[in-house]
Amino acid sequence: MTIVRSLVLIPILTFCFVSSFKLVEQLDLNKETDMEDLDHYLENYFTEDKPFALLLDYDGTLAPIAPNPNLTYMTDYTTEALVNISSNPNVLLAIISGRGVDDVKRKVNIPNVIYGGNHGLEILYPNGTRYIHEIPDDAKENFKQIVAELENICRKGAWVENKKFSLTFHYRAVPDDEHDIIRDEARKIIESHGYAANQAHCAIEAKPPVVWHKGKAADYILSYQYGPNWRNEIHAVFAGDDTTDEDIFELLKGMGVTFRVTKDPNIETKALYKLPSTEAVTKVLQWLDNKFCRSCK
Numbered sequence: 461m462t463i464v465r466s467l468v469l470i471p472i473l474t475f476c477f478v479s480s481f482k483l484v485e486q487l488d489l490n491k492e493t494d495m496e497d498l499d500h501y502l503e504n505y506f507t508e509d510k511p512f513a514l515l516l517d518y519d520g521t522l523a524p525i526a527p528n529p530n531l532t533y534m535t536d537y538t539t540e541a542l543v544n545i546s547s548n549p550n551v552l553l554a555i556i557s558g559r560g561v562d563d564v565k566r567k568v569n570i571p572n573v574i575y576g577g578n579h580g581l582e583i584l585y586p587n588g589t590r591y592i593h594e595i596p597d598d599a600k601e602n603f604k605q606i607v608a609e610l611e612n613i614c615r616k617g618a619w620v621e622n623k624k625f626s627l628t629f630h631y632r633a634v635p636d637d638e639h640d641i642i643r644d645e646a647r648k649i650i651e652s653h654g655y656a657a658n659q660a661h662c663a664i665e666a667k668p669p670v671v672w673h674k675g676k677a678a679d680y681i682l683s684y685q686y687g688p689n690w691r692n693e694i695h696a697v698f699a700g701d702d703t704t705d706e707d708i709f710e711l712l713k714g715m716g717v718t719f720r721v722t723k724d725p726n727i728e729t730k731a732l733y734k735l736p737s738t739e740a741v742t743k744v745l746q747w748l749d750n751k752f753c754r755s756c757k
Contacts, residue, residue: 493740498747501733505717506695506751511550511686513696514748515678515708516741518557518564520701521721524738525661527632529559529621532567538738539570541745546572552694554681556580556674558665558704560623561590578625579667579704580677591680595625599668602653603627606666609649618642625668632662660702674700675707691715697748699741706730719744 506512516522522542523532534542546553554574557564561577561584568575575584583591603625610620610629617633629646631639643664650657650666658665667673678698682690696716698708709718709730720731721741727734735741 493735493743495743495747495750498744499751502717502747503751511552511694512548512748513552513554513682513685513690513694514545515554515556515681515696515698517700517702517705518555518559518567520661521699521705521738521741522555523567528630529563529628534568535742538742538745541742541749542568542570542573544749545745546570552681552685554678556677556681556708558623558626558628558660558702560625563623574681576674576677576681578623579665579672580674580680581625581668581670581672583677583681592625593670593672595668595670599654599670602655603666603668606650606653606655610646613642613645613649615642627666628660629664629666630662631664658704660704665704673707674704675711678708678711697744699735699744700731 519525519529519532522538523534526532542553545551552574553570553572554576555564555568556576556579558579559567559577561575561582564577565573565575565584572586574586576582577584581593581595585591607620607622607627610627614620616635616638618629618631621628621630629650631642631646634642639662643659646664647657650664654669655666656669658667682694682696686693696712697718698705698712698716699719699721700708701721705720706729709720709732712718713730717733718731719733719735719741720727720729721735721738722729723736725734735744
C-alpha cells in the first residue's frame with residue numbers, strides 16, 4: 461500500500477523510536493487499510509510484556525457519523541473485536557466521547573469498559589462508580605440560559621442536544637447555504653455566557669469554563685488504573701476523528717500509537733497516523749485482537 465509521508469525520509473517504526481516520533485504518516489486515504497499495512501507499521505510497537513490500554517472515541521471512529529446521533533451504530537465486526545479485547549484481563553478499554561456517558565454506554569453496550577461522557581466530564585466504571593468533574597454553580601446557571609437561547613434560534617432542522625454538563629447544537633439538517641449564519645448565531649450565544657464553543661461535524665459543542673478535556677480525562681483514567689507513572693508501565697493506543705481528540709493525541713505523544721480518522725490529507729493533527737474511515741479503525745481493532753490480545757490470554 462502507498463504511504464504518504466510528510467518528509468521524504470521516515471525511519472522504520474520501532475518501539476524505541478516511537479518515543480521520539482514527531483511526524484505524521486497517513487495510510488493511503490484513498491484505499492482501505494489492510495492487515496499487511498498494520499503488520500508493517502505496528503508489529504514492532506508491542507515488543508515488551510506490558511499491560512495494554514486501548515482508548516477510543518465513538519462517533520466518527522467506532523461508528524460512522526449519521527444525520528442524527530440516535531441513528532449511529534457499530535458494525536458486528538467492530539463489536540466482535542471490542543468484545544474480544546475487553547474480555548482480556550490485561551487490557552483496559554475506555555470509550556471517551558462527547559456524548560453523555562449513559563448515551564455512549566447504551567450505544568456501545570459492552571461490559572468491562574470504562575465509559576467517558578461529555579468529553580470526560582463524567583466517567584463511568586464497570587462497577588458502577590462514577591466520576592463527575594466539578595462545575596461552578598454560576599456556570600451551571602449559565603448553561604440553563606444557553607439551552608433556552610439556543611432553542612429559540614432552532615429552525616429548519618437545527619436542534620439542541622442537552623447532555624446535562626455540556627450540549628451540542630446540531631445544524632446538519634439546515635440548508636447548506638445557511639450553515640454559516642446559524643453556526644455563528646449559536647457560537648455567539650454560547651460564548652456570551654462564558655462557555656467554550658467548539659466546532660464539530662455540522663455542530664457546535666458548548667463546554668463549561670473548566671480546565672478539563674478528553675486528554676485530562678484519559679490521564680485521570682490511566683493514572684487511576686496504573687498509577688502516576690503509567691507512561692512507563694503500559695502500551696497505549698488511541699483513535700479519534702475530531703479536534704477534541706487532539707488532546708489525547710498530545711497526551712500519548714512519544715509513548716503511544718495514535719490515529720486520526722479523516723479523509724482530508726491536509727488536516728493538521730498530533731496523531732501518529734491518519735486512517736481514512738471507521739472501517740479502517742475496525743481493521744486496527746481486529747489487528748490488536750489477533751496480534752496482541754490473543755497472544756497474552
